[in-house]
Amino acid sequence: MAEVIHEKGCSAAPHNLTDYDTARRQFSWPIARGWLAGLPGGRGLNIAHEAVDRHAAGTPDAVALRCRGRDDRTTLISYGQLRTATNRFANVLRQLGVGRTDRVFSLLGRVPELYIVAMGTLKNTSVFAPLFAAFGPEPIRERLRLGDARVLVTTPELYRRKVAALRAELPHLEHVLLVGGEAVPGTIDMASALMSVGEQFVIPPTDPELMALVHFTSGTTGMPKGAVHVHEAVVAHYATAKLALDLHPSDVYWCTADPGWVTGMSYGVIAPLTHGVTTIVDEGEFDPRRWYQILQDERVTVWYTAPTALRMLMRHGAELASRYDLSALRYVASVGEPLNPEVVVRAQQVFGLPVHDNWWQTETGAIMISNFAAMDIRPGSMGRPLPGVEAALLRRGGDGRAAVVDDRVQVITEADTVGEIALRPGWPSLFRAYLHDERRYAKAFADGWYLSGDLARRDADGYYWFVGRADDVIKSAGHLIGPFEVESVLMEHPAVAEAGVIGKPDPVVGEVVKAFVSLRPGYNPSEQLRTELIALGRRRLGAVAPKELAFDQHLPHTRSGKVMRRLLKARELGMPEGDLSTVEGPG
Template structure:
């Protein structure tokens, strides 16, 4: 079935898009120009956390609101960029006091509480490799990831620590367990620590609010996310600090972030969307970000948009379909008029969802495509570009995408084949931890082979067809048969 194209009149958009002329920017684009828009470290080098937080303070914008945290029990906390800088500095100093050094793996198994963001940024400033884990994981996935990475530190919370207590003795390389347990409404902060555990609040209270110098290069490892495959255990896809270029750029041109935006990304930091677009992209672009701790509940999500006047929203197609199931009457009870740009990622966004969103959000939902390995959005629908319902959009400037046959020859428009990307974008993963051969196998004949099948139409729009393997996509997260067993 053919669906009507959603036409755009750029002159009628509430805010003039950062990317108004796609073809012109593709012709003139240079990644070096993007790098010049960032600051780099004062002593040379590059650091994701510095670009996300400290550079705004250095430019006199430290008083701007960076984080609005909406807790699941109704709590609310607000942090400026300067407060975020100091809290992450304390976390960096606390980790350094434990002997954590550049290259050490620091894993975070936490709900979406502010301490997760402070600690992750602090680990990056120290030069450690941060490994955020999905808080819904059971003991076995946590053990497998910590063991494979040789994690030195685990930062967690009391209830999650109890969940994995039995597997911790199986991790001889794990030297420190830090438990964050700040007193908040409905939470018992007086719970005693297990023997040998350290209290996050005590560590950071003793730590200085200044840290430096930050000493990382563009090629130093920054974040590790585990992704799955059809055989064996999940592989740790490792990114470098240089990835911040792609995350900043796509935040600017795809999410269309402007300084006055209120932004909400619904992804958990345990998944790559929750770090690339729940930490790096919004904060490098200097916006105010809302972080909602609770799980999905349609009324609560609409209430969050209304309460905080969210202007740019990034969510998953599964969530959109769940909102659809909640009925057409529910969104009418809320004022969603603050929204000016809605995006989705994780799996194909069906055309019916886009058409449903037109009257609900008064605009199209803009789908995009990328993977854990790619580090940032690579194919997208843009605010100034017409939306073809069901399409992933067109490649971002600076990226070449193609459809290949099984012999790695390019196919003409209209034919299904293997989606491939020409290597060289800055957010491309650098390795699979302990699986270098598997990493090299992803690159064939000068292309990164994504494992997805797609087709390209005559106008350059890409359309998702399916996976080339039997990986299962559940709510936007890839799960292999090994993990299902």
């Protein structure tokens, strides 16, 4: 789409980034580090201090969180109250003997307790790892196991349905704290625990390189990857929210991402709190009228959401939006999957504002490429690299990934050529490891570049345009779904001999999960069996289960025996099958 949406400069406050080229020349990460306070007495850098305590010291009565329950009741939490609550949780952890770098997991929705647990954990210099509450038991078990979970905070219902039966398989999981109900045997009531400890807590010295966060992301050929981030990541959280989301201290901010995913933590929890803004927290699920009501009633000024949600809102048209007063809204941004050009244009018509798409990954920890507030938008483009971020496109090999020859890569210099997005390490939120997988981590780098696995082209003006993933990870409604996990669950059924899973394009959620299964001898395809397998997926995997399932006794394989998902997808979509040299031959 050739259309360009021009910045009108109508924001009530001056943009934080007013000239892109000047900002790139003048920016450095040491300068950004100076935007933060650091622990008193030069004792290091701690995310929770930057997000909570430094604001509580200066503006304790400022509202940090406006939390809306499913019943629309609103709870206000000030920065001073958040400091007290997070101090108490840090003291609970100490009382339990949980200390430095011990892993504390949450299995919670968008509720105030999640913020308390996250910041209290970081104060204690323990490691926080959020989980998506809609996961089924199997993804939860695997992540708790991989992450060496010592503490889990969840609700009585989620514990009963998804965790209780797993305890015997998780010897490292010593403590389970329950939120919003009475404790059951083997658990601790969090409210009682908080009231049993003091409200004073001094954050210990914190090395900026100390492990702080673990975010899980799925791969195509193995189990989930636990990406490790350190306390220094907060420098990037703050700087990118300032430059890419244009946050000002006076803003009312709403990030709709679930805190179980990296966007919900980096930009739903950490970044807005570091800026001292008021953050909207909505426990409810997506509903067009509810969302418009929140934008109106809370006077949201900056809104960070997903393309799936925008597409669904656009399906309801301008008439529904016109019933609500959205005049407070000054900035809209989007992330999680490619944003269709037509959605950008339509949103401009509906909101009177453009949508600023951006790109980043779990591994990068923060926004890397973005459309900026003071920059013209080219609908369909994910923008230009952040100040302080060196991005490039690398020439690809036969497998679609960047070609690495004798440990060297080739940077593409010409415009409009597809290559793998690569980033030069040096920004603070770059992941430091994959838990228990040094080999996998090493493979993410080559010749001084981080290899993203995503493909893009760059136009003559430096705008990047997303093309697709070089691997098979499925992006559905902003969630990253690893085919291997879905296949593994389906193969637990006695009828299934083998499974292959792909993402099938969907106009609303980006992709839906479709499974292809071959059956064992003695079993025949039937609607009853199809329903049974889909139900198994929903029971075990929750929101990431397959939506469609087909029977196929001739799944394509590589010569090494791997199901060729690429070929399954090409055949499903009627696309060219590409190189078939590695396909298993007859006999």
